[in-house]
Amino acid sequence: MQGKYLLRRATPEDEEVLLLWKNDPTTRENSGDSRVVTSEEHHNWFTRRLQSENVLLYIFCVGGVPAGQGRLDLLGYTAEISYGLAPEFRGKGLGRKLLTQLMEKAISDPQASEITVLYGQVKYSNVISKKLFKSLGFKEVMEPSKSGEMVLYKKVVR
Numbered sequence: 232m233q234g235k236y237l238l239r240r241a242t243p244e245d246e247e248v249l250l251l252w253k254n255d256p257t258t259r260e261n262s263g264d265s266r267v268v269t270s271e272e273h274h275n276w277f278t279r280r281l282q283s284e285n286v287l288l289y290i291f292c293v294g295g296v297p298a299g300q301g302r303l304d305l306l307g308y309t310a311e312i313s314y315g316l317a318p319e320f321r322g323k324g325l326g327r328k329l330l331t332q333l334m335e336k337a338i339s340d341p342q343a344s345e346i347t348v349l350y351g352q353v354k355y356s357n358v359i360s361k362k363l364f365k366s367l368g369f370k371e372v373m374e375p376s377k378s379g380e381m382v383l384y385k386k387v388v389r
């Protein structure tokens with residue numbers, strides 16, 4: 232039986248909901264790229280990500296309902312974490328569950344077997360995400376990667 236919280240790999244059927252979440256104003260505000268994305272741009276982006284061996288794209292489901300997304304972009308021994316919830320699922324403590332399950336995927340997903348460091352790039356203004364990363368053991372890299380963002384990292388213990 233399916234658990235209440237499930238992080239599953241994305242499929243082509245998830246294209247539309249991911250575009251909806253990508254263009255949500257709060258997601259855009261907290262993203263490095265805050266433009267509104269067209270469905271054509273999104274289609275190209277999504278198709279490439281689904282096919283890439285270096286991208287693990289997941290859908291976070293709550294009671295079987297798609298509630299958010301998580302992504303691990305693999306580069307050498309590192310994986311960059313991106314994540315977000317649909318607006319109606321925010322403010323309920325689900326971000327922690329999503330991030331925790333994403334960290335577990337970095338250990339359990341065979342495609343991530345080389346990964347020894349996880350990191351996230353978070354805007355200084357994104358108080359909630361900073362707090363979540365830190366509460367799950369991520370440490371702040373002192374030099375910002377680019378203006379307005381901090382990098383938080385954590386070693387993967389297998």
Ligand SMILES: CC(C)(COP(=O)(O)OP(=O)(O)OC[C@H]1O[C@@H](n2cnc3c(N)ncnc32)[C@H](O)[C@@H]1OP(=O)(O)O)[C@@H](O)C(=O)NCCC(=O)NCCS
Nearest residue numbers: 258261314315316321322323324325326353358359360362
């Ligand atoms: C980031 C995100 C996933 C957080 O998930 P969430 O479930 O909505 O987070 P919560 O509301 O449960 O809050 C998480 C923590 O931040 C705290 N928090 C919430 N709003 C806060 C605020 N304005 N100031 C300080 N702390 C705040 C909560 O109290 C909670 O702390 P706790 O775990 O000690 O109780 C969600 O807000 C989201 O999807 N945002 C848009 C996309 C995004 O920013 N992605 C991350 C990019 S790095």
